[in-house]
Amino acid sequence: MLRHETRSVLVTGAGTGFGRSTALLLAARGFRVYGTIEPGQREDLEKAALERGVTLRIVEADVRHRDSVASAIATVVGESGGIFGLVNNAGVGIRGFFEDLSEGEIRRAFEVNFFGVLAATRAVLPHMRAQGEGRIVMMSSAGGRMAALTLSGYCSGKFAVEGFSESLAIETAPFGIKVSVIEPGVVKTPHFTVNRGLAKAALDPTSPYRVWFHRHERMVDAILETGRITPEDVARTVHRALTARRPRLRYVVGWRPKLLIALRRRLPDTWLDRAYVRETLRLVSDPASAEASDSEASAFAPS
Amino acid sequence: MMTSRAVLVTGASSGLGLATALHLACRGFRVLATMRDLTRRDELDREAARKGVAIEVLQLDVTDRASIESAVSIASERCGVLYGLVNNAGVQLRGYFEDVADDEVRSLFETNVFGTMAVTRAVLPQMRKAGRGRIVILTSIGGRIGAPASSAYCASKFALEGFGESLALEAKLVGVDVSLVTPAVVPTDIWGRNRGVARGATSPASPNRAAYLRHERLTDRVVAHAATTAMDVARAVEAALTEKKPRLRRVVGRRAACLLSARKLLPGELFERLYAGTLNRLARRGPETAGA
Numbered sequence: 001m002l003r004h005e006t007r008s009v010l011v012t013g014a015g016t017g018f019g020r021s022t023a024l025l026l027a028a029r030g031f032r033v034y035g036t037i038e039p040g041q042r043e044d045l046e047k048a049a050l051e052r053g054v055t056l057r058i059v060e061a062d063v064r065h066r067d068s069v070a071s072a073i074a075t076v077v078g079e080s081g082g083i084f085g086l087v088n089n090a091g092v093g094i095r096g097f098f099e100d101l102s103e104g105e106i107r108r109a110f111e112v113n114f115f116g117v118l119a120a121t122r123a124v125l126p127h128m129r130a131q132g133e134g135r136i137v138m139m140s141s142a143g144g145r146m147a148a149l150t151l152s153g154y155c156s157g158k159f160a161v162e163g164f165s166e167s168l169a170i171e172t173a174p175f176g177i178k179v180s181v182i183e184p185g186v187v188k189t190p191h192f193t194v195n196r197g198l199a200k201a202a203l204d205p206t207s208p209y210r211v212w213f214h215r216h217e218r219m220v221d222a223i224l225e226t227g228r229i230t231p232e233d234v235a236r237t238v239h240r241a242l243t244a245r246r247p248r249l250r251y252v253v254g255w256r257p258k259l260l261i262a263l264r265r266r267l268p269d270t271w272l273d274r275a276y277v278r279e280t281l282r283l284v285s286d287p288a289s290a291e292a293s294d295s296e297a298s299a300f301a302p303s
Numbered sequence: 304m305m306t307s308r309a310v311l312v313t314g315a316s317s318g319l320g321l322a323t324a325l326h327l328a329c330r331g332f333r334v335l336a337t338m339r340d341l342t343r344r345d346e347l348d349r350e351a352a353r354k355g356v357a358i359e360v361l362q363l364d365v366t367d368r369a370s371i372e373s374a375v376s377i378a379s380e381r382c383g384v385l386y387g388l389v390n391n392a393g394v395q396l397r398g399y400f401e402d403v404a405d406d407e408v409r410s411l412f413e414t415n416v417f418g419t420m421a422v423t424r425a426v427l428p429q430m431r432k433a434g435r436g437r438i439v440i441l442t443s444i445g446g447r448i449g450a451p452a453s454s455a456y457c458a459s460k461f462a463l464e465g466f467g468e469s470l471a472l473e474a475k476l477v478g479v480d481v482s483l484v485t486p487a488v489v490p491t492d493i494w495g496r497n498r499g500v501a502r503g504a505t506s507p508a509s510p511n512r513a514a515y516l517r518h519e520r521l522t523d524r525v526v527a528h529a530a531t532t533a534m535d536v537a538r539a540v541e542a543a544l545t546e547k548k549p550r551l552r553r554v555v556g557r558r559a560a561c562l563l564s565a566r567k568l569l570p571g572e573l574f575e576r577l578y579a580g581t582l583n584r585l586a587r588r589g590p591e592t593a594g595a
Contacts, residue, residue, distance in 0.1 A: 066405065097473050098420075098423070098424070098427070098469070098470050098473055099424070099427055099428065099431070099473075103417070103420070103421065103424070106417075106420065107417070110412075114458070114462075115405075115408075115409070118400075118405070118408060119405070121400070122400070122401070122405070125400070125401050126401070129401075129510060143465075144465070146468070147464075147465040147466070147467075147468035147469035147472075148469060148472070149469065149472045149473055150469075150473070151469050152465075152466050152469035152470050152473070155465040155466070155468070155469050156416065156420075156462040156463070156465040156466035156469070157462065157465075158465065159461040159462050159464055159465030159466075160416070160458040160459065160461050160462035160465070161458070162461055163445070163446065163449050163454075163457040163458040163459075163460065163461025163462070164400075164449070164454050164455070164457065164458035164461075165449070166448065166449025166450075166457065166575075167400070167449035167450055167451060167453060167454035167457045167458070168400055168449075168454050169449070169575075169579065170449065170450070170451045170578075170579040170582055170583065171399050171400055171401075171451045171452070171454065171511070171514075173579055173583055174514070174583055174586075174587075175510075208431060208477070209473070209476070209477075212476055248572055249572055249575050250572070265566075265567065266567055267567075268567075269550075269551075269552045269554070269563075270550055270552070273550065273551040273552055274550075274551075277471065277472060277475060277551065280472050281472070281475055281476065284476070285476075
C-alpha cells in the first residue's frame, strides 16, 4: 500500500471551477496533487496555490488527446512511484434544444465529457491494478441522473459516464480499485458563465425554440443566483470519496438535486416521469416568466 | 378509410427491429423497415409474406448521414409526414473495460448513440411542423443498471436514457411524444452473431480473462432462460405509438422490472453492494469455458 504522504492524485481540468477547488483542497489536506490545465491557466492557478500555501504540480494536458493524458499520468507515476487517485473532472457544457445542436457541437462535448474520461481511466488502471489499490472519482452532474430541457447533448454524455462508472466499479472492485461518481447540482462556476456552451443555432432568432430556450436560460440563472452550494462543497465531497474506507458509488451535492434524485430513485418511474415532465413544461410555459424574458436573452448570451 | 400511419423502424433485419416491424405492420401501420445491408432482408420478407402484410424495405445505415437523408426523404415522398420513428438499430460490445480498445468503444457509440441522434435529427423537424409524432428509443436494462463486461454498452444505453429524457421534455412543447422502451435480456442475434466481443477480451494477456469468461458463461445462462421475447418488446413499442398519453419509460420483462424495483426499495446503496458482490463472487467460481 502506498504511504499516505506519497499518495498522489491527478485532477483533470484543474484550471477553473470544481477542478481548481478540488486540486487546492486536496493539496491542503496532504495529497500530492497534480492538476491538468489548458494553456494560459498556469499563472492564475499558481497564484491561487501560493495564496493558499499549498504545492500544486501543474501539467498542461488535453483529455481529448489520448497521448496527452497518458503522458500526464506517466509523469505522475514516474515522479511519485504510483498514482492513488484520478479525479476525472474536465468537462464542458453544451446548451440548446436538440434541433438547435449541431452534430459537431454534441461530438465536441462528448470528446471531453465522455471519451476524455475513458482515456484517463484507461491510462491509470494498469498502475492501480499493480498497486492493488486506487480511487477513480468521476465528476458527473445531477444532469447525469435527471436529464433536463436544453441539455440533450450534455446529459447524454453525463448519463454515459454514470453507466460506465457503475459497470467499471464492479469490474475493478476485485483489484481494490474503487469508483465513485460526484453529482453536483447547479453551481456558479465558469461552467455557467464564460464557458456556458451555448449552441450557435440556439441563439439564432429564427430558432423555433427561441422563446422557450431563453426563458429556460433565465430560470437557470435564477437558480444560479439562489444556489448555496459552492465549488468548495464539491471539493470536500471528492475528498470524502478519496478517503472514506468504503466510499459510496454516488455522492449527490446540494439539497435540490438530492431531493429530486431521491424521488427518482425511490418512486415508480411513471409517477416521477409524469410529474417531472408536467412541472418542467409548466415552468417554461409560465406567462409570468415569459414577460420577463421573451425580449431578453440570458445574461450570459453574447449580444 | 384513414390512411395508415407511417412508422420508420431502424435495424429491422433481425431481432427486436424485425419483430417490431412485423408486429406494427400486422397492427395496421404502414411500416418502413430500414436496415444497413439490404442483402439481409430475406427473413423480414419471408415473415411478412407468411403473415400476409406488406412492408417497405429501405436501406439506411445510421452511421451514414447520406443514407439517413435519402431514406427519410424517400419515406416522406411516399407517405407524407412520418407518424412514428422507432430507433432500434444498435450493436453490442463485450469485454472488461481494460480490454476494450478506444476504437471499439467509438464504433459502438457511432451506432447506438450518434446514429440514434442522427436519425432523430432527420425526422424531428417534419414532426414538429406537423405538430404531432412519436419517437421511440429502444434502450436496454443495461441503460438503467451497469454490468461487468459491458461498460461501453451500458454507457451507450445510459446515454440514450439521458438523451431520450431531455428530448421528451423538449419535443412535448411542439406536440411530439418521446418514449424509452427498456427491454430485459431477449435472446436475439445480439447474443450470437452480433455479440461484439472485444478483440482483447479473451486475450491470454488480460488480467480479466478468467473473470470475463466466467461472466460470459453466466450471461449465456441468463440468455438461455430469458422469459422476455422480441414480441413482448414489439407490443411495448406499439403501446408507445398508440397510447393517448404515452409513458416516457416502459420496462419490458418481469425480471428487469424486479431488479429495478429492488433497487428502489433497498435502502442506501445496499442494492449496488449486493449486486456487485454477487456478480464478482460468481465470476470467481467455476470453470472458464466460454459460451457463444
